[in-house]
Amino acid sequence: MNERVLVKHLQDLADGPVSVSGWVETVRDQKKVQFVILRDETGAVQLVNPATREVGDDATPEATAALELTETISALATGTFLTVTGHLKKDERVKLGGLEVKLSGLEIAAAALPETPIAADSAQDKRMDWRFLDLRQARNNLIFRVQTTLEHALRTYWIERDYIEIHSPKLMASASESNAELFALEYFGEQTAYLAQSPQFFKQMAQSAGFGKIFEIGDVFRADPSFTSRHATEYTSIDAEISWIDSHEDVASMQEELLAFAFQTVADKHGAEIKELFDIDLVVPTIPFPRIPLAEAVEIVKARGYDIPRTDGDLDPEGERQIFAHVKETYGHEFVFVTDYHPEIRAFYHMRDEESGLTKSYDLLFKGVEITTGAQREHRVEVLEAQAREKGLDPEHLDFYLDFFRYGVPPHGGFGMGLARVLMLMFGESSIREVTYLFRGPTRLAP
Amino acid sequence: MNERVLVKHLQDLADGPVSVSGWVETVRDQKKVQFVILRDETGAVQLVNPATREVGDDATPEATAALELTETISALATGTFLTVTGHLKKDERVKLGGLEVKLSGLEIAAAALPETPIAADSAQDKRMDWRFLDLRQARNNLIFRVQTTLEHALRTYWIERDYIEIHSPKLMASASESNAELFALEYFGEQTAYLAQSPQFFKQMAQSAGFGKIFEIGDVFRADPSFTSRHATEYTSIDAEISWIDSHEDVASMQEELLAFAFQTVADKHGAEIKELFDIDLVVPTIPFPRIPLAEAVEIVKARGYDIPRTDGDLDPEGERQIFAHVKETYGHEFVFVTDYHPEIRAFYHMRDEESGLTKSYDLLFKGVEITTGAQREHRVEVLEAQAREKGLDPEHLDFYLDFFRYGVPPHGGFGMGLARVLMLMFGESSIREVTYLFRGPTRLAP
Known part of the structure; x- marks a missing residue:
């Protein structure tokens, strides 16, 4: 079990296993790799997952789990609160804070409805x-x-x-x-x-x-x-x-x-x-x-x-x-x-x-x-x-x-x-x- | 002009002129000497004034002022807010804090009505x-x-x-x-x-x-x-x-x-x-x-x-x-x-x-x-x-x-x-x- 780490503290950690909790801000679901921006009360971090789109009938349990994780990410609605585990890696090429977390596990606390009713630029009364x-x-x-x-x-x-x-x-x-x-x-x-x-x-x-x-x-x-x-x-x-x-x-x-x-x-x-x-x-x-x-x-x-x-x-x-x-x-x-x-x-x-x-x-x-x-x-x-x-x-x-x-x-x-x-x-x-x-x-x- | 001193700070001062502001908690109006307990938000202090009960027709301005001060003190209602000036004197015989202020002047900010409607031991609803x-x-x-x-x-x-x-x-x-x-x-x-x-x-x-x-x-x-x-x-x-x-x-x-x-x-x-x-x-x-x-x-x-x-x-x-x-x-x-x-x-x-x-x-x-x-x-x-x-x-x-x-x-x-x-x-x-x-x-x- 990893203790939850706040996003703002990730930069102080050495590369290695971490657990982060927050909500889904965006999902970029590309064919070969999936990116999730997860936000908590202290900041946002990029999560990355190499997609496993299909496995054979004789798939190993690991391969099946990888497929499941990929499908879970594909189905993630913006706003869903979740806890993820993964491997923290500093990478200067990542614009968001120079680091990312390569996912190993994902647990949904409460899934959001698929349609978010407002955006940042919605009319004030609607946002209220x-x-x-x-x-x-x-x-x-x-x-x-x-x-x-x-x-x-x-x-x-x-x-x-x-x-x-x-x-x-x-x-x-x-x-x-x-x-x-x-x-x-x-x-x-x-x-x-x-x-x-x-x-x-x-x-x-x-x-x-x-x-x-x-x-x-x-x-x-x-x-x-x-x-x-x-x-x-x-x-x-x-x-x-x-x-x-x-x-x-x-x-x-x-x-x-x-x-x-x-x-x-x-x-x-x-x-x-x-x-x-x-x-x-x-x-x-x-x-x-x-x-x-x-x-x-x-x-x-x-x-x-x-x-x-x-x-x-x-x-x-x-x-x-x-x-x-x-x-x-x-x-x-x-x-x-x-x-x-x-x-x-x-x-x-x-x-x-x-x-x-x-x-x-x-x-x-x-x-x-x-x-x-x-x-x-x-x-x-x-x-x-x-x-x-x-x-x-x-x-x-x-x-x-x-x-x-x-x-x-x-x-x-x-x-x-x-x-x-x-x-x-x-x-x-x-x-x-x-x-x-x-x-x-x-x-x-x-x- | 003396700056107002909080009662709790009097003990830190050397004997000498001071100004204190607060309200009258009690008056003890004896024939030869008057005592006032003055309270502020930080504590209570004894004020003392040698009474001047009468002066002759040819009284000096100082004597007339002393008579006025005595009469003002005699008429003080409990609760009256006032500022006094006087001489701070440490005196171990004074039970209240081991000090007193010998009055030289007294300025009433707002006089209280003579009858205080409650006492510390009044019924709760009345106190409310x-x-x-x-x-x-x-x-x-x-x-x-x-x-x-x-x-x-x-x-x-x-x-x-x-x-x-x-x-x-x-x-x-x-x-x-x-x-x-x-x-x-x-x-x-x-x-x-x-x-x-x-x-x-x-x-x-x-x-x-x-x-x-x-x-x-x-x-x-x-x-x-x-x-x-x-x-x-x-x-x-x-x-x-x-x-x-x-x-x-x-x-x-x-x-x-x-x-x-x-x-x-x-x-x-x-x-x-x-x-x-x-x-x-x-x-x-x-x-x-x-x-x-x-x-x-x-x-x-x-x-x-x-x-x-x-x-x-x-x-x-x-x-x-x-x-x-x-x-x-x-x-x-x-x-x-x-x-x-x-x-x-x-x-x-x-x-x-x-x-x-x-x-x-x-x-x-x-x-x-x-x-x-x-x-x-x-x-x-x-x-x-x-x-x-x-x-x-x-x-x-x-x-x-x-x-x-x-x-x-x-x-x-x-x-x-x-x-x-x-x-x-x-x-x-x-x-x-x-x-x-x-x-x-x-x-x-x-x-």
Whole structure:
């Protein structure tokens, strides 16, 4: 019995007997010789078998076995999972890794149906129907290995600085941010429960609980009927919240350090593969990231010849792209904090600067796309309640949240960041669907 | 301006000026001297202030300030968050850490209402109403720091072994495990969505996708109307799934190694604090954990004088306690794998042993409480479909899941483990409510 060897480890082995497990990517069934490309989670290897097309009536058991093996290979469907044994041989002429395995045995774990329903270039929606096959592509596998490394780097950064990891509830008795785009469900026949749109209230609760610095990476839900490439009804949100800050600047400087560390970790571990499979040079951002107040950003966009049609003073997607171009040209940077948003376009709980009246908040853009909103929170309960009223929210529905501020709370702030948006931009993908394990949208609940 | 110093770092400083931020735990307002215990996320420190109870009409500004400080302290409500400046002085007579801070200034960030609605010994349900105050207790703070360390250790173990972290969707078009205890919601007026009861199907999908080894730590939902100390309607599930296993034994041996590593990490970092605050000696389990087939476990319980009243052959809670006592006496161990369950009491997707007909599965008990079910999964689609039918499930509803097996899949298995159960048992708590950030149950949706 040979122990299973991962494909990426084959190059470290001396020529000799090996066992490899994976799935059939392609079969080239030539008259005299058969080639199979077998892939596992670490790479692909060429298997080779000299074909035995017929044997005489008086064939030896070896010859009969050879015939069987040949026929089994001829009948292999793409996607079939199997374990093979054979003889590893380094051969520089083999394009795929400079080695191949000459087969001696083959055991099928589960045969695939003969017709694979999608190809790598099938339409996106069709690929989403068969996401488990789509994910077999080496590019997609890499995306989720990078996701793993990225998240672990974020958590490691935080944990080395004594942050506490929380898991806030997703079932709530009332809305977390606004009453719009809420999923509601019947809760034991008596109450209505809502699915959390963000962990906002609960991560602020941790400040009131004296946790100091916390983070959460978890699911949030939005009953958002839009079909854009950046929206989903369910997604992974990366959140942090810290106490005893002086302003949103403390949050921004934590976030830029965090991202620089995480991107460095990803570049070190996967930079070469990202280059190979996506032809992208992953840029590790320098700190500090550039900062531009929103009003100034609008002027910059205007000076570049684009008039933002929005009337609320915020950037639109084209404005964001213009700011990215400006930042890239001026600072050679892919990230920018846009700061000092008007309260009208911010959540009620953002703290306002006493002099300017603007919120102590920022959006972080990566390659011209918003990936984060961050802010100092208003922690003075009377001010918070007044700001809620001003937004037309009923403080009675917010009472459980306002309680967090009535029994003492430190000044605090934090940010929320969409995992899929970061990955989409990192890989130059056009949609978060391509970097989400199983996308959920208005018309997408399965598989 | 002094930089804020965490309480735990005060002991490393020389006597001199310091600034500390936190909340008021107690005030002892004596005639001649005032004491405040201030707590932050790292510990508690005694603040001291010689009282100035009155000043003459011709008082100096310093005397007036001293009077004001005294009055401010007299009026401090428990829970108020504040920043103080003062002079750090080591003093062995001070029981709390052998040091105190003589106050020179005090700035209130947010004053608490004068009446704190709960005390440390309030009834559990009342404490849950005011969970953010309940969490300020040093014991509760420790629980979540341990949670953080525990989870990070689990992820580190996996990531060092090339596992991929996934985030599976919680919104599904059909049930994940059974049709019972499902939360349903209207999804854009046309469809019904269900909240995932486990990531089971989607972590198996990762096997079909060729991911090899995966894990997920995420939320799951059960519309479970029960009020036991071990059940919740929403909880954090720790899941792993691995390819190319020979049996459930491969899963069990991964899990025991994982837990031994995680417990060791927790013991190294928090063992002394757990001893101090909970009077518990955290035992790092040795591997291998004991393994007992279920049939044998039932005999052992019987021999100990307890007849299990259940008729389905499974252990009941008292039976589990008896097995714990047996394992503790026999092996000096707190964990035990109970194996080889009859298919009738297992999910349809558990693989069955061809000889015995029993499932290739286990439950892991920790201190006599089930924390995990693990199994090899049936990956042969015809067998899987037959087993689903046998359980009365309609394969049509499972079609999206069965598809994962029709296009090739490796042999695989995994486990699911309840985070709160592990923590509850680790800390000797009587209910998962005490170790859940915000518990959710049939009558508990807020805060």
